[in-house]
Amino acid sequence: MIWRSVDLRRTALRTLLQLQLNMAASTFCPVLLPLSRINCKLNGIYTLILLNKTAAYSTGLSVKKTGAKTGLPQRGGKELRRQIKQVLQPRTERMAVDQDWTAVYPTAASFKADAVPLPVRMGYPVKKGVPPSKKGNLELLKIPNFLHLTPNAIKKQCEALKPFCTEWPAALDSDEKCEKHFPIQVQKKDYVFAGPSLRHPDARIVTLTVKLSSLNLDDHARKKMIKLSGERYNKDTDTLTITADSCPLKQQNHDYAMYMLTVLYHESWKIEAWEKEKTRADMEEYVWEDSPSQKNILETLLRIRPLSEQQEEGEVREELLGREEVQEYKDSVTKLKNEGETEGNMQQYKEAVKKLLSI
Amino acid sequence: MCWIIFFFKLITVIEEPDTLFQTLTVLVKGHDKAVLDSYEFLASMAAKELGLTLAKVSEPPKNIERLTLLKSVHIFKKHRVQYEMRTHFRCIEISKVTGSTAQVYLEYIQRNLPEGMAMEVTKTPFIYMRSFSNSDVSVFHMLKPDSV
Numbered sequence: 001m002i003w004r005s006v007d008l009r010r011t012a013l014r015t016l017l018q019l020q021l022n023m024a025a026s027t028f029c030p031v032l033l034p035l036s037r038i039n040c041k042l043n044g045i046y047t048l049i050l051l052n053k054t055a056a057y058s059t060g061l062s063v064k065k066t067g068a069k070t071g072l073p074q075r076g077g078k079e080l081r082r083q084i085k086q087v088l089q090p091r092t093e094r095m096a097v098d099q100d101w102t103a104v105y106p107t108a109a110s111f112k113a114d115a116v117p118l119p120v121r122m123g124y125p126v127k128k129g130v131p132p133s134k135k136g137n138l139e140l141l142k143i144p145n146f147l148h149l150t151p152n153a154i155k156k157q158c159e160a161l162k163p164f165c166t167e168w169p170a171a172l173d174s175d176e177k178c179e180k181h182f183p184i185q186v187q188k189k190d191y192v193f194a195g196p197s198l199r200h201p202d203a204r205i206v207t208l209t210v211k212l213s214s215l216n217l218d219d220h221a222r223k224k225m226i227k228l229s230g231e232r233y234n235k236d237t238d239t240l241t242i243t244a245d246s247c248p249l250k251q252q253n254h255d256y257a258m259y260m261l262t263v264l265y266h267e268s269w270k271i272e273a274w275e276k277e278k279t280r281a282d283m284e285e286y287v288w289e290d291s292p293s294q295k296n297i298l299e300t301l302l303r304i305r306p307l308s309e310q311q312e313e314g315e316v317r318e319e320l321l322g323r324e325e326v327q328e329y330k331d332s333v334t335k336l337k338n339e340g341e342t343e344g345n346m347q348q349y350k351e352a353v354k355k356l357l358s359i
Numbered sequence: 360m361c362w363i364i365f366f367f368k369l370i371t372v373i374e375e376p377d378t379l380f381q382t383l384t385v386l387v388k389g390h391d392k393a394v395l396d397s398y399e400f401l402a403s404m405a406a407k408e409l410g411l412t413l414a415k416v417s418e419p420p421k422n423i424e425r426l427t428l429l430k431s432v433h434i435f436k437k438h439r440v441q442y443e444m445r446t447h448f449r450c451i452e453i454s455k456v457t458g459s460t461a462q463v464y465l466e467y468i469q470r471n472l473p474e475g476m477a478m479e480v481t482k483t484p485f486i487y488m489r490s491f492s493n494s495d496v497s498v499f500h501m502l503k504p505d506s507v
Contacts, residue, residue, distance in 0.1 A: 108471075143393075143394065144394055144473035146401065146473075149401050149471060151404060154405055155408060158408035158409055159408075161409065161467060162408075162409065164463045165409055165457075165459060165463050165464075166458075167457065168379070181485075182381075182485040182486060183502060184486045184502075185486075187481060187483050188482050188484075189482075190482070191477070191478070192477065193478070194475075214503055215503065216501060216502060216503050261498060261501070262501065265501045
């Protein structure tokens with residue numbers, strides 16, 4: 001039973017190859033798809049299967065035209081047998097070394113062992129053996145291949161894409177210039193993935209960053225803005241970060257972030273009535289004027305050189321405060337209080353005190 | 360048979376100003392490191408061919424998600440089986456791109472994204488004075504006069 005079907009297949013193959021070769025010789029077009037509709041007198045199913053297989057590509061073989069159009073192959077045709085043998089061999093045997101690979105794999109396609117002339121081996125090796133060869137290797141089929149993206153192919157495709165690109169303006173060559181002209185930065189994210197839906201929930205998030213030094217703020221406005229932003233302000237980099245994610249669409253979140261920035265700005269410029277009641281405890285940084293340190297130093301200096309009756313206390317105060325040593329002392333104390341205790345700060349304080357008390 | 364070739368305009372130039380991106384970060388995720396390596400080669404070569412500046416190509420550390428399940432359907436609590444899912448990353452950062460070039464590059468990259476890989480693109484565009492969104496125009500009065 002099996003023997004008979006093989007025999008039938010072989011004869012069917014011979015006939016159809018003859019047909020195909022004749023067709024290829026007589027017409028110039030390499031497209032052989034219409035062949036599938038030819039009514040063959042042989043076993044129906046087998047013929048169709050074989051036609052699909054052989055019609056995948058043109059053989060490009062030169063064939064001698066036989067006299068009969070749809071005649072049966074001649075018995076013992078050496079030429080025909082050789083041609084059939086060539087077609088049954090894998091395509092890799094007939095590939096030239098300098099062929100155009102982009103024609104073999106123009107688009108993404110699965111790995112075809114008969115079309116890739118590389119001795120690839122993939123898979124876990126058998127005991128005391130080697131990884132299985134490429135013929136019928138499922139591992140090579142499963143993994144995505146980049147055979148359609150060789151360096152040549154990438155170059156060709158990029159050459160074709162180049163006309164659609166635009167150049168970066170030459171005036172914005174450094175980071176500082178970009179920051180100077182475009183201080184507000186908005187960060188948005190897009191996602192490409194496979195899933196039941198195209199939408200990614202995090203795609204709506206918009207992050208706005210701006211440096212406060214680039215905004216038009218005076219001292220009071222800057223301090224108020226920092227207080228209003230709270231956690232969103234980074235002292236080290238002087239950046240305010242506003243993240244908007246409450247709206248469902250990206251554009252809405254972008255608008256909301258811009259609105260938040262505008263509101264913060266205008267609110268920080270306003271001076272409310274209750275802001276007059278700001279105490280020393282609310283101050284962001286240490287201020288030397290009217291501090292216990294100032295009072296102490298004035299008292300000490302007055303004790304060193306007691307007040308004579310002609311001079312008034314107010315004048316003496318002004319004069320003392322205006323002195324260089326007092327100014328130095330003031331700087332060192334402010335530094336200590338604001339920046340914390342470091343070697344340099346302590347040294348500076350020591351020198352200032354020594355100078356002041358003329359030790 | 361003679362072939363008639365039709366010429367048609369592929370490129371149209373619009374009056375609208377091109378967006379400018381300060382940075383364009385492409386983060387690719389996958390389960391196979393070899394595929395990620397090949398994709399990185401593709402992305403960096405494409406960037407070079409199109410004339411883009413590759414600021415950084417880095418490999419963030421992989422993320423392994425492990426779970427322990429019972430080996431058997433019923434009882435045998437002491438015998439379990441462990442699975443893990445490894446996600447490898449690759450980060451490609453491109454600085455100073457125009458909108459058109461970014462669109463071309465991203466489309467090329469995304470069309471050649473292999474199966475089983477995901478991508479996250481972070482864009483940082485510059486906000487223009489001449490932008491068409493009302494919210495953007497309102498922001499510019501807040502900036503210092505010498506900056507814009």
